[in-house]
Amino acid sequence: xxxxxxxxxxxxxFFADACADAVRLLRHLGVxxxxxxxxxxxxxxxxxxxxxxxxxxxxxxxxxxxxDAEYVVLPSGSCAGMMRSILPGLVADDERAGAEALxxxxxxxxxxxxxxxxxxxxxxxxxxLRVAYHHGCHALxxxxxxxxxxxxxxxxxxxxxxxxxxxxxxxxxxxxxxxxPDVSTAMADRKLDTLPAADLVTSADGGCLLQMSGxxxxxxxxxxxxxxxxxxxxxxxxxxxxTRRAS
Amino acid sequence: xxxxxADYAASARHIIRDQPGVRAAVTAATRSFDAHRAASWKEIxxxxxxxxxxxxxxxxxxxxxxxxxxxxxxxxxxxxxVHWAESAEDALDVVGRIARARGVRRAVKAKSMLTxxxxxxxxxxxRGVHVRETDLGEYIIQLLGEPPSHIVGPAIHQSVDDIRVxxxxxxxxxxxxxxxxxxxxxxxxxxxxxxGADLGISGGNFLVAETGTLALIENExxxxxxxxxxxxxxxxxxxxxxxxxxxxxxxxxxxxxxxATGQPIGNFVSLIxxxxxxxxxxxxxxxxVILVDNGRSRLLADDEAxxxxxxxxCGACLNICPVFRQTGGHPYGWAYSGPIGAILAPAYLGLxxxxxxxxxxxLCGACADVCPxxxxxxxxxxxxxxxxxxxxxxxxxxxxxxxxxxxxADHPRIFAAAGSALRTLPLDKGGRALPxxxxxxxxxxxxRPSPRTFRRLWKEGIE
Numbered sequence: 001x002x003x004x005x006x007x008x009x010x011x012x013x014f015f016a017d018a019c020a021d022a023v024r025l026l027r028h029l030g031v032x033x034x035x036x037x038x039x040x041x042x043x044x045x046x047x048x049x050x051x052x053x054x055x056x057x058x059x060x061x062x063x064x065x066x067x068d069a070e071y072v073v074l075p076s077g078s079c080a081g082m083m084r085s086i087l088p089g090l091v092a093d094d095e096r097a098g099a100e101a102l103x104x105x106x107x108x109x110x111x112x113x114x115x116x117x118x119x120x121x122x123x124x125x126x127x128x129l130r131v132a133y134h135h136g137c138h139a140l141x142x143x144x145x146x147x148x149x150x151x152x153x154x155x156x157x158x159x160x161x162x163x164x165x166x167x168x169x170x171x172x173x174x175x176x177x178x179x180x181p182d183v184s185t186a187m188a189d190r191k192l193d194t195l196p197a198a199d200l201v202t203s204a205d206g207g208c209l210l211q212m213s214g215x216x217x218x219x220x221x222x223x224x225x226x227x228x229x230x231x232x233x234x235x236x237x238x239x240x241x242x243t244r245r246a247s
Numbered sequence: 248x249x250x251x252x253a254d255y256a257a258s259a260r261h262i263i264r265d266q267p268g269v270r271a272a273v274t275a276a277t278r279s280f281d282a283h284r285a286a287s288w289k290e291i292x293x294x295x296x297x298x299x300x301x302x303x304x305x306x307x308x309x310x311x312x313x314x315x316x317x318x319x320x321x322x323x324x325x326x327x328x329v330h331w332a333e334s335a336e337d338a339l340d341v342v343g344r345i346a347r348a349r350g351v352r353r354a355v356k357a358k359s360m361l362t363x364x365x366x367x368x369x370x371x372x373x374r375g376v377h378v379r380e381t382d383l384g385e386y387i388i389q390l391l392g393e394p395p396s397h398i399v400g401p402a403i404h405q406s407v408d409d410i411r412v413x414x415x416x417x418x419x420x421x422x423x424x425x426x427x428x429x430x431x432x433x434x435x436x437x438x439x440x441x442x443g444a445d446l447g448i449s450g451g452n453f454l455v456a457e458t459g460t461l462a463l464i465e466n467e468x469x470x471x472x473x474x475x476x477x478x479x480x481x482x483x484x485x486x487x488x489x490x491x492x493x494x495x496x497x498x499x500x501x502x503x504x505x506x507a508t509g510q511p512i513g514n515f516v517s518l519i520x521x522x523x524x525x526x527x528x529x530x531x532x533x534x535x536v537i538l539v540d541n542g543r544s545r546l547l548a549d550d551e552a553x554x555x556x557x558x559x560x561c562g563a564c565l566n567i568c569p570v571f572r573q574t575g576g577h578p579y580g581w582a583y584s585g586p587i588g589a590i591l592a593p594a595y596l597g598l599x600x601x602x603x604x605x606x607x608x609x610l611c612g613a614c615a616d617v618c619p620x621x622x623x624x625x626x627x628x629x630x631x632x633x634x635x636x637x638x639x640x641x642x643x644x645x646x647x648x649x650x651x652x653x654x655x656a657d658h659p660r661i662f663a664a665a666g667s668a669l670r671t672l673p674l675d676k677g678g679r680a681l682p683x684x685x686x687x688x689x690x691x692x693x694x695r696p697s698p699r700t701f702r703r704l705w706k707e708g709i710e
Contacts, residue, residue: 050605182264182690
């Protein structure tokens, strides 16, 4: 089986190591991974902000870039959601069938591992680790991928702790975070105020992690935030789940 | 209330920074409403109900002219006086004329968001009519001189302690009065108002075209009293509130109550068929229904945005909205707040006057999940955003930045090179590097790009 990895803008520049962990994990599971070098941005930032002309151009470009991929796997729930739910409605009529077909072959990483590869046990690399899982809005609502990441974490021995606000938006929302920073950070505060004791916080979305970790650090919190791809790689017993030493 | 959506950001900032009690009270109240909604939806096949409700509402809207005529005919046959109001001014004029004709001095009001939309209280008070809100939440905010903070729970931004202080001052209750004692004090003050009123004003949750039945849902009994004790009852009803048949009403009464508060049905449902008949001991001598357009038919004609008209004003989208929960409804600056307010505002107030409301959302999508009539709220938020972009209502720097970003995204080498340049920017001093980074960095730690891009890691070989 071959899959093209779409690392996304945030993955390329802020979560490069997590994307590399995603590649390691997929290879470990027997997937041949391609990295189409022409990939850029799915267009979500433009779409969310209402710049539809730009979003259409980026959607079309992305469709063209990944047209021949057997599967497209993204270490991002929101970009996967963009490709699956939004992109077919954005592209020109003559591209729609292709976009719909591509949407059907596009998955967020944990979603792909569980639903396509049929794997739920990655190893026991997270034994005893208390993990707080943030359900990114688009993975949760556009993809309906609630159970897959949890199954993989629990299957690797993690204790996924109960978090009152785990399904609430962190306040990132692309340009929303900078257009209305007070509301955006109040939303992040609600996440952080309800965060239970945990060894690390993880999520399938880089944007959410930047938002929550950026706010946590600003508040002087020492909570550790890691991308789900790295945590799942650690689940196999090869990578390390925590980069900081346990205190 | 004159709409002032433009103050959204400043007002939200003020509440978040200076009134932490509001955020706490709103979060607690909306989470409770939403938990009740979620629990009550588990008792029914909610997806089937939603499909049915969406179908009925869409059907009515597609044939609204027919149903409006039928409703007028039936209402008239029932002895109700029907008035049509194209604008807010028209609607206020009609109420003003009725009040003058009947020599009205004192009015009691049932909770009605449409009257908030129209600014009815201020209009009547300027004409010497004493207006008393009789819903407990509305009564509280009227005493405070504030607009409602929520479609269903107008005073949810107030804590019990806030209300103790208010009622101690206004009604002379004990400083440590129990919630029951507070409610009793309000009840006795309002009892006098009901008995002394010569006009009762209400909105309308639904208006059944087939029978001319006006339906009102409530929990306190104040609507029943407002619409039956005074000699004249005036109901203001948006034209989108029409339902074809009585059996549709049976479904909507249940679905709306479940969506709003998780109740299988409201404590009181009033079905009003007209003025008091000769053989009836109670009821008003005159009933007027004012059918209000005020931008609704313009929205109906908008092929892309019309679905917002299916709204039944349950408030479910407010209750689950993480943006709304931080501030309550006041920063939205007009009657309808939260996600539904942000997609009705541009239609009713005009795009420019509604900004930045369509942008006051992270597009998390929770609202779409809970809407009982399946309004695609996130899609409509994006639609209004795109219209703002087209109309040149977003900053030029954003427009230019997005154009440049899209252009680069079409040129992978440039896109990669521009991204790599991130590492050379002084990201901890974002303001100097890029204006948007200042907004990012002020309340958050500086961004730290990965030491090397993924592209580079890939090229070097991932082991």
